[in-house]
Amino acid sequence: MAVSSYGQGTTSSGTVRILKDLDRDIAGRHVIVVEDIVDSGLTLSWLLRYLASRKAASVEVVTLLRKPEAVKVPIPVKYVGFDIPNEFVVGYGLDFSERYRELPYVGVLKPEVYARR
Numbered sequence: 528m529a530v531s532s533y534g535q536g537t538t539s540s541g542t543v544r545i546l547k548d549l550d551r552d553i554a555g556r557h558v559i560v561v562e563d564i565v566d567s568g569l570t571l572s573w574l575l576r577y578l579a580s581r582k583a584a585s586v587e588v589v590t591l592l593r594k595p596e597a598v599k600v601p602i603p604v605k606y607v608g609f610d611i612p613n614e615f616v617v618g619y620g621l622d623f624s625e626r627y628r629e630l631p632y633v634g635v636l637k638p639e640v641y642a643r644r
């Protein structure tokens with residue numbers, strides 16, 4: 528699946544949009560969600576409910592990055608690569624308004640960059 532709630536900003540809109548839905552039936556299947564980052568938890572809280580409504584037998588989450596200080600909805604994450612401070616990060620696939628995804632490292636976006644927008 529592909530979902531989005533950040534769009535062009537650095538805070539979640541709180542509304543999750545499905546950009547690409549599941550293309551197979553997950554009823555009775557064990558599902559692992561592979562995330563790049565868990566921030567507020569709003570995306571995953573929505574997604575876990577969605578996958579449950581599709582009758583997954585079980586759902587586990589693995590994420591590269593997690594921000595413990597940013598959590599609004601606690602999510603059970605089975606595997607975490609790194610817990611990081613509450614700053615907006617880019618690179619290694621993570622974008623800011625479709626920029627910086629290609630950076631070969633994870634970096635902190637300076638507040639003056641998003642203040643300019």
Ligand SMILES: O=P(O)(O)OC[C@H]1O[C@H](OP(=O)(O)OP(=O)(O)O)[C@H](O)[C@@H]1O
Pocket residue numbers: 530531532533534535539562563564565566567568569570571622
């Ligand atoms: O825990 P949360 O606060 O919900 O944030 C985590 C979500 O944010 C990112 O997606 P994003 O909505 O940024 O996707 P996009 O860059 O395609 O808009 C990331 O891939 C997670 O799914």
Ligand SMILES: Nc1nc2[nH]cnc2c(=O)[nH]1
Pocket residue numbers: 533564565566567614615616617618621622623
């Ligand atoms: N690029 C990026 N996307 C996010 N989505 C939720 N948190 C973040 C973050 O820190 N950086």
